[in-house]
Amino acid sequence: MQLTNDTDQVLEARRLDLSHELATLTSTHTLPSALESASQTDSSTDDTNLLANLFSRNQQLETKSLEKLHRIAGITLFIPNNPNEGSISQDGKQDEFLGIRFETIQNGISISC
């Protein structure tokens, strides 16, 4: 009887060890793969974001360069933001505005042809 109890205890201990090992193995196998997939998703998202940012920055720079080029001409037209968007004029139509920007340059000298 004593022998049976001892065997039960040994077997129970062994079962616990094995289940612990199984849990460890499962976790070590699943966790890295989960991390891996997560990091892959993150890196691809990061790359896409980076490219999108670079593209948008490049576009902004081009727009700024074009704006500077136009400013040299001295007179530029633009559509101003209407702070009162719903405003209506006397004829019942929505208000429309046109902005004119005047530039002057001081000390403008030609430094090469």
Next chain:
Amino acid sequence: MWEGVFELPHYVILKKDFDEEIGETYTIHRHTIPSFIPIVEIYETTMKEGVSGLEQFAQSLHRHLISLSNRSAIVARLKKVIGVEEVKTDEAVRLVEVVTAGWNGKIMLGEKAERCVVIDHENARRKDVEEIILDQSKGDLVERVSMAM
């Protein structure tokens, strides 16, 4: 290639309007044009035909602003001339008063020519200095004032 500094821009905001006689037109809504530039008169002269006068309106205003900028540049250069103690101007930078150790000169800046009166500290008129300042063959105004020292 050009090198220079953009000054603070001036803005005019026009509002689209409709006139029974001339059709679609613009009215002045807001602007940052200095008060001594007759923007309303320029508008009435150029925009009486409607939208077709917009370019002329803008160019005319721009000419006034360029003239102002040029006059301001002259005053800025006059302040740096050795011997000039003080330079005072009116708001439109048309009347410029130059104070030196020997004389006070009041110079009226025009589009093509200048007029000036120079008086020394004993209230005597200095025609010799006036002649140098008004002699356009001797360079631009700043150079002539510098020569008159």
